[in-house]
Amino acid sequence: MKRLQRWWADCPPYILAFLLLATPVAAVQPDEMLADPVLEARAREISRDIRCPVCQGETIDDSNAPISRDLRIIIRERLVAGDTDEEAVDYIVARYGEGVLFKPRATGSNLILWLAGPALLLVGVGVAVASGRRRGMVPEAALSEAEEARLEEILKK
Template sequence: MKHLLLAALMAFVPLSPVFAVQPDEVLADPALEARARAISRDLRCPVCQGESIDDSNAPISRDLRLVVRERIMAGDSDAEVIDFVVSRYGEFVLFNPRAEGANLILWLAGPAVLLLGGIGAFGYIRRRGQAGGAAAVPLSPEEQARLRDLMGK
């Protein structure tokens, strides 16, 4: 019975909310808090790397959440808040890096490799189809005799 209860509880753990944002961090204005949450979901925790600062319990994530809320309270737009955090921590903190500068190479590398692979596959299939349509050269009498010997006939 204990195992069944434990299994049932473990099944609901992924559905439980994450309580990384502390009550003292929450802004009084629901609209500003919603903006802060939206920005926080797009920023990566520098320590955890796989979590947003909204989901992370790391102290640096708490500091970043407070900075985001301070900038929002100061009247910054969402883009200005993100630019402020990026200027301090670099583009690494963005879950969705900007498609400009050196990042443009990374954004274009995937589609370029896919395109080159498609061109290569098309060329290979086309050459193979043309080679298969060529007439087969008949075996010489010596080759036919050798084949009969090998086949045991």
């Protein structure tokens, strides 16, 4: 602990400034935020599960893309209009498709993707068990008397 305190005290100011700038910043602008903290918290919760259509690897809360801003505003408008969280998400999915969800729903054609992994695992285990049993079922061939004599002769050398 003292080493860390000493490092912190001896650290040049430009490194401290860089560390402060490197902290993650949400892209939500103050003009987007709702006055009601409960609705804002719901909007943030929904935004964490929606992928930016442009960035693909970021949530719309973290993305600075204009489409992400539009999606954040749409979500807040839907919540102010009285939609539930599910209705707001359904509205976004209806417009942009299932690809905007970080956690796709396990329904319809997505069900195939959700079940493919466990199914392939079970098939692999089945093949491994079957091949293991087959190897165990093959009887070991007994050596003839001539082969046993030859083996003993080789081992004695």
